[in-house]
Amino acid sequence: MTRFTEDDLRAVFCENSVREAGSPPRVSEIRRRGTRSRLRRRVTAGAAVAALAGAAATVVPLTGAMVAWSGETATSSQAGVELPRTLESRYGPVSLIFGQTYRSVGERERITFRPTSVHTGVALRCADPKAWVLVRDTKGTWNDLTPCVRLGRGLQVQYEERSVTPDWLRAPQSLEVWVFPADAPIGSPTTGDRCALADRRAGTCDGPWDREAITAMPERLAAATGPSRGLWSIGVYDQEPRPGS
Amino acid sequence: MADGFADYVGQRHERLCRTAYLLTRDWQAAEDLVQTALVKAWTAWRRIEADPDPYVYRILVNTHASWWRRRWRGEVPTEALPEGPAGPDFETGVARRSALWAAVGALPPRQRAALVLRYFDDLTPQQVADALGCSVGSVKKQLSRALARLRVDPALHDLKLEVLR
Numbered sequence: 001m002t003r004f005t006e007d008d009l010r011a012v013f014c015e016n017s018v019r020e021a022g023s024p025p026r027v028s029e030i031r032r033r034g035t036r037s038r039l040r041r042r043v044t045a046g047a048a049v050a051a052l053a054g055a056a057a058t059v060v061p062l063t064g065a066m067v068a069w070s071g072e073t074a075t076s077s078q079a080g081v082e083l084p085r086t087l088e089s090r091y092g093p094v095s096l097i098f099g100q101t102y103r104s105v106g107e108r109e110r111i112t113f114r115p116t117s118v119h120t121g122v123a124l125r126c127a128d129p130k131a132w133v134l135v136r137d138t139k140g141t142w143n144d145l146t147p148c149v150r151l152g153r154g155l156q157v158q159y160e161e162r163s164v165t166p167d168w169l170r171a172p173q174s175l176e177v178w179v180f181p182a183d184a185p186i187g188s189p190t191t192g193d194r195c196a197l198a199d200r201r202a203g204t205c206d207g208p209w210d211r212e213a214i215t216a217m218p219e220r221l222a223a224a225t226g227p228s229r230g231l232w233s234i235g236v237y238d239q240e241p242r243p244g245s
Numbered sequence: 246m247a248d249g250f251a252d253y254v255g256q257r258h259e260r261l262c263r264t265a266y267l268l269t270r271d272w273q274a275a276e277d278l279v280q281t282a283l284v285k286a287w288t289a290w291r292r293i294e295a296d297p298d299p300y301v302y303r304i305l306v307n308t309h310a311s312w313w314r315r316r317w318r319g320e321v322p323t324e325a326l327p328e329g330p331a332g333p334d335f336e337t338g339v340a341r342r343s344a345l346w347a348a349v350g351a352l353p354p355r356q357r358a359a360l361v362l363r364y365f366d367d368l369t370p371q372q373v374a375d376a377l378g379c380s381v382g383s384v385k386k387q388l389s390r391a392l393a394r395l396r397v398d399p400a401l402h403d404l405k406l407e408v409l410r
Contacts, residue, residue: 004345004395006364012342012349013365017263023276025258027251030280034287 032226039104039227081125083235089158091119094237105131105179105230106222112174117239118164121155122175124148127231130182134218135175145186145214148179148232155237178218179232184225186214250290253297254283260366261301267361268309270350281308302368302376306358348395356391359384 083099098113113120124133129149137157165173180186214221258279265275265282282304286297293300349357355377362373363384374384 004341008342008345009349009360009364012346013267013361015342016346017266017365019266019272022259022262022272025254025283026280027254030254030283030287031250033280033284037284038288 036227039229080127081231081233083123083125083233087121087123087154087237089119089121089155089237091158091160092239094119094121094155094158094239096235097238098236099233101231101233102179103229103231104227105181105232106184106225106227107178108219108222109177109179109234110174111177111234111236112172113236114172115159115164115168115236115238116241118159118161118168119239120164120168120173121158121237123155123235123237124151124177124179125233125235126179128182131230131232132178132180132182132184132186134178134180134215136177137175147182175234175236177234178222179230180218180221180225181228181230184221186221249294250287257298257301258283261305264302264361264366265305265309267365268305268354268358278305278309299372299375302362302366302372303378306362306376307378309358310354345395352391352394356387356394359387360391363388 081101083096086093086095088094097116098111100111102109122135124135126133126148129147131148132145133148133151134145135157159168261279261282262272262275265278266272269275269278282301285304285308286293286301289300290297349360352360358377359373362368362376363370368376370381370384370388374381377384377387379387
């Protein structure tokens with residue numbers, strides 16, 4: 001009769017758990033996933049608190065860190081990203097019809113709103129003026145990747161009769177918005193022309209990301225930077241609907 | 246914080262992968278399991294930095310248990326048992342350990358986890374209990390049952406495990 005000992009068990013475990021070469025630890029990916037997990041927990045906790053407090057927020061997303069904008073005066077925690085109730089525009093005053101404040105950057109956000117005129121405008125505010133903003137409009141056209149500070153304090157975009165879609169006043173419209181942190185590895189506008197080590201497939205140029213590549217595929221930069229904390233708001237402004245429209 | 250975490254991952258990653266492999270019997274699943282455990286450890290790093298191992302082992306075992314419940318409930322390990330035990334070859338260490346490896350693979354996950362943590366990671370019964378989230382008495386019971394099942398395993402029916410010290 002053969003006897004097995006504890007040492008046999010140790011030897012079996014040691015012999016069978018040896019491998020030639022395993023994958024190296026992916027610390028950066030661990031941190032990215034950890035950051036995302038933390039954000040999700042905070043959002044969930046925040047949503048629970050808001051629900052208990054009977055907050056006016058009506059939209060609680062499953063992903064991303066977002067707080068609904070109810071149009072009140074900005075709180076101290078939202079300093080720098082306040083959305084005024086009204087703004088002046090080339091077509092006259094416009095009022096806030098939709099607004100949301102987000103608490104993370106480096107993730108795709110999509111907003112949906114219902115225009116009340118063809119002079120709808122969009123305004124963005126970032127707590128960090130050097131954060132990068134990229135917006136795809138309802139026609140699927142990307143604007144330029146721009147530091148938030150360059151957007152000014154007025155409307156970033158305003159539509160008119162010729163630029164709206166045929167169903168503008170008949171159906172909800174949406175925008176896709178990406179805000180990247182100020183330290184995201186984004187190359188200068190002229191980097192692409194004097195790139196010593198361009199990787200067109202990866203979209204990088206001597207390390208930083210090529211702006212054209214980001215505009216084409218912002219998901220790749222987002223995957224590289226991961227989500228992080230960052231406060232920003234987006235507001236949609238519009239004119240009062242004309243009587244009879 | 247970040248450097249301490251990176252150091253910990255650098256030092257412990259391979260060992261944790263080996264532990265995870267002994268739980269899952271699949272290297273890909275093992276790496277996924279360790280990655281998931283380390284993500285959770287990273288989110289709690291400030292709290293566990295002084296002694297992360299107990300926390301990480303606990304996450305590893307719990308996550309594996311939840312994966313097993315979700316994905317593999319009702320499945321029976323299919324690893325082939327070695328050829329018939331008759332003959333002098335069976336008496337060699339290789340054949341003996343091969344049979345033991347297969348038999349351990351057929352144990353319930355919790356019993357297997359107790360064996361792996363106790364005999365591969367050399368955790369004390371108290372540390373195993375912390376990882377499994379149970380009492381020391383329960384760990385001893387799990388180990389005892391595991392060894393008892395190995396004793397009656399068909400492939401090991403004529404073998405005898407020494408009494409647990």
